[in-house]
Amino acid sequence: MSLALLLVIAAGGLAILYGAFTIQAVMSLPAGTARMKEIAAAIQEGAEAYLKTQYTTIAIAGAGVFVILLLAFGFDLVPAGGFAIGAVLSGAAGYVGMLVSVRANVRTTQAATEGLGKGLSVAFRAGAVTGMLVAGFALIGIAGYYWLLTGPLGHAPESRTVVTGLVALSLGASLISVFARLGGGIFTKGADVGGDLVGKVEAGIPEDDPRNPATIADNVGDNVGDCAGMAADLFETYVVTVAATMVLGSILYAADAAQFMLYPLAIGAVCIVASIIGTFFVRLRKGSRNIMGALYQGLVATGVLALVAIAVLTQQMFGFSDPIGGAPFTGLSLFVCGAIGLAVTGLIVWITEYYTGTAFRPVRSVAKASESGHGTNVIQGLAVSMEATALPALVIVIGIVATYNLAGLYGIATAVTTMLALAGMIVALDAFGPVTDNAGGIAEMSGLEGSVRDTTDALDAVGNTTKAVTKGYAIGSAGLGALVLFAAYTEDIKHFVAHPQEFPFFADVAVNFALSNPYVVVGLFVGGLLPFLFGSMAMQAVGRAASAVVEEVRRQFRERPGIMQGTEKPDYGRAVEMLTKAAIKQMVVPSMLPVLSPLVLYFLVGLVAGKSAALSAVGAMLMGVIVTGLFVAISMTAGGGAWDNAKKYIEDGHHGGKGSDAHKAAVTGDTVGDPYKDTAGPAVNPMIKITNIVALLLLAALSAAS
């Protein structure tokens, strides 16, 4: 085991150590009054019950995939084992993060009684636990498995076994991710939409009112969707990107595979250290109320440190001025690609904030449109959502051109790896959101004085923006990461075709990825329709879950009239239980869509036109799913954020303020935006990558079977 690999794994360990210490620090804080503890316990119980059910279902599905992998690869344990590692670690990161989150919420409420700075500190540290666990587990998972395969098991770094093992590890992470994003998303938005419809609109009671039987479910949802689901999503994006970069390095530059496979891991390692240091820069100056500024301070510090560290790392590994091994580019070029990755991150963060922040034209235009009614609010929101795709797409395009010209496909991969290497910090910013959201709910339900709620509201508003920003980042990086996966797919086929003795299945294959090949067009269309169909299924699932909540809450109001008078306690557990069932049931079919589609397309086109056409069509499908997926996902997450904040902007006293007709229209927009931004949109991200990874594994299985 090389010293470098040891250091990489140590960096992952450092992240987990940071997490462990921070958990201790947060848990030692006071958890408030008995009433607060009681509410927090209800949330904890609900969240744990949900995750238990979810993970049980996923475990069953996962066991099935495990067996299929065993069969597909002739009982070789490497792919199936990699799959299991990816799945278990992804689940662990989400689960532990969620456990902390549901305990930090009440402590944040308590800290908020002492002021904004204290509240921010607790919530952010809780988020940082999830962030560091995501990055740490991910890095240890890939680097550890890579070490196991190349060290003790003695496979060459560039061997197919290692490549397939890494791809299978990615599949494990992706499968958990799509389940968690969908299941969590359906749960949280079912609770949110359903609870609001019957509580705010029908019964006229405020959000988080303890009389609403869906209110605990709503708070549970924040944790299982926005915390555990998001953690699984970014774990997945991290693992897939780093693994794809390693695979690409090993295929493109087989002679120097070890170096090119170590480089992305090393970037991950130094960025974890940068992220940990960065967390200490998140600090509110005395008297300041600029929470977003405090958070950005941490992000910028992390980015600057990462830049310096990557420069040193690259210089040490490759030197700056000479071509690296057999590659036609220098270390300096690679470093610049990394810097471009950071720049893309910064630009996407900024664009997302522009489209979802209350200070700018888009959100204000939605707020203004609310004056003329529900319909115009929705029209303007949809228009903003579609417009919001243009700039990120152009940024990605410029990133592709710049990095490709510097260092080819590996340059693109390096840029994405660098983007993702900051995941620890980015997840911290995001996981902070559900903690503050819960903290506000607990303040409301336990009847704390208004100033506490004001403090948590201020934190929560920032949480809304960071949530949108993270999603823009996750999807932007997913778009680029998927390109790397697509490149891996094409290079893989090239490799197989070039070695017909080794891989006889590919002896007579001649793929043609030219757009003038009709099977490429077929693949583009079929891939293109997946995000639309998947998004539709996800939105309908939320609608169904929300309807179930509405009926349950109506039933409780009807059968126990004491609830509305405050003399009787609603049955919070029933709503949680019902949503759990609904979410788990609804997440399965859409999750299978990206898993099965590449296989079905391969076999159908293969039947009609042979395997070359089939492999071309599947390749084009990967690109199709990226192209429409990127636009669908960005439009949904940005649009949802804009609707949410347009409502907040009106609640701040514009266009008639709370209770006005404009506000009612804005509430409609917010409701529409909920499944858009928190269920369908973010789930498109892992869905894109599953399609790609399944295709890669299909290739591996075909090559192994032959």
Place this chain on the structure above:
Amino acid sequence: MSLALLLVIAAGGLAILYGAFTIQAVMSLPAGTARMKEIAAAIQEGAEAYLKTQYTTIAIAGAGVFVILLLAFGFDLVPAGGFAIGAVLSGAAGYVGMLVSVRANVRTTQAATEGLGKGLSVAFRAGAVTGMLVAGFALIGIAGYYWLLTGPLGHAPESRTVVTGLVALSLGASLISVFARLGGGIFTKGADVGGDLVGKVEAGIPEDDPRNPATIADNVGDNVGDCAGMAADLFETYVVTVAATMVLGSILYAADAAQFMLYPLAIGAVCIVASIIGTFFVRLRKGSRNIMGALYQGLVATGVLALVAIAVLTQQMFGFSDPIGGAPFTGLSLFVCGAIGLAVTGLIVWITEYYTGTAFRPVRSVAKASESGHGTNVIQGLAVSMEATALPALVIVIGIVATYNLAGLYGIATAVTTMLALAGMIVALDAFGPVTDNAGGIAEMSGLEGSVRDTTDALDAVGNTTKAVTKGYAIGSAGLGALVLFAAYTEDIKHFVAHPQEFPFFADVAVNFALSNPYVVVGLFVGGLLPFLFGSMAMQAVGRAASAVVEEVRRQFRERPGIMQGTEKPDYGRAVEMLTKAAIKQMVVPSMLPVLSPLVLYFLVGLVAGKSAALSAVGAMLMGVIVTGLFVAISMTAGGGAWDNAKKYIEDGHHGGKGSDAHKAAVTGDTVGDPYKDTAGPAVNPMIKITNIVALLLLAALSAAS
């Protein structure tokens, strides 16, 4: 001039003759009471004033393009002349159709007093005028210009001059089309949304109430948007498809160019005859109320006749069993491709009806979701809109695979040509919609008894479905047609590269359309973002126009309190005038997007990476705009139709009926669907093709300049 070409032009003449006779027949019908005539006159005046302004603006833009074409092609009159012919004929078809439409509306109201069958007959015949003029003008335009170039001017059919002339003719049609679709769409939906918001929602008066100052504008909008705009759209699709098929035939099989260029024209000719005969099959049996059945009777008759006629035609031209000239397929294969085109038409019609008809799950699910509020109605509608893209995409994919395997790219082109050849009949079904819509408005405003309104309402409901069906057809065929254009682009480049002496600019060009080329990915992303950005602009334009209407109507209500009491007449003209200005102003920028994008991308990528990369990126852009455009357009038009009919379904007494909370929610969905289905969605169709045609002309200009 060959006899065949003469017959083709004669068939076009026959269509115009049919139009002229039908105009006479419709105009000779009684136009009702003085009050009815007065209202109809107001609508006529408004529509004519609008179109005058619109065509003036288009003429200015067109003159600019004319000059640019002259300059780009070294003062060669062929491209500029073709452009002018396409533009003028497209404008003429829309204008004449609209003139008939605004005169048939009142006559339909009058006929409706005598029963459903009479009403249907007048409305359908009025629609058939527009339909036949579209098909006739289009066929005469292409066949005539082709004759002029190859006959009197003596160019060889396969010469570049002829190819460029036909492409330029398509550009003329496309430019009118995008302007007319956008301008008309903004006008009609600005009036509709704005009028409803302030009339139905604020003042609580019914639709088409004469007290609403926007009501005449609303009726004008039906004509300028749904009649003239739609006519320009289908004229464009027709011209572009037939021209692209000819171009493809001439490039792929240069030795037999004349035959392969005549074939699509001949298909157009026999289908016009079939359509004319088909119109006589639209007839309501005594006592029957199955209007849709009567219309489908005409459509099916046309389809069957067309199938037989194409079989005979193909057999006569090519024989069935031997390979045609230098091509590797037989006449029978070509005929089957045509039959597949008809089957695709049928399937898309059926799928669209499933997603937008009140008898099926999707619309009913939207209606059901309205019970729990505005938000859930919109969520479900969006979900339906996204789901509705899947089946049409699969049908198109199957069509591509089947026809390509039968007769290569030319087989795909033949299928699309056959689809479009039925345009005469399809437009008739669609143009029937605005006439009946207006007829209902006139009945309402002139205070006719309720039974008349019931009759026109029954016709109008069918009009809603046929409108959705036509849009599905137009967009499905546009998706396939654009593929043909893309094929023409790639084959064009191949041709230029293969003849470096003739086209020295292309001597050192080596395009690479493989998906692994990053510039192809860049092109796909940039192309992919265009429909989103364009759709966003169109929706915002409607929002702005509607706001202006709301303010104007509010002002009139405020300043003239007599209007609401019915003692004072509102100033209808002001609303029309204001909307005209708004629509014309707002249509220009989005229309320029597809024109300029290919040029900008070409020059930017060319600067960075040279002309081969630039030409590859532009090619990929064409595919990108098709892939996302197809999904965006289908989702918008189907979703809008579903929202509209969900409202109608509730109004029919389900889920609480008119005035219930569910109905209010459904009105919101309908409002959202308005710009979706009538402005942004249908305008994406010509937008896709303009991008493609501009790229083709760019190639032609580059080759001519060299």
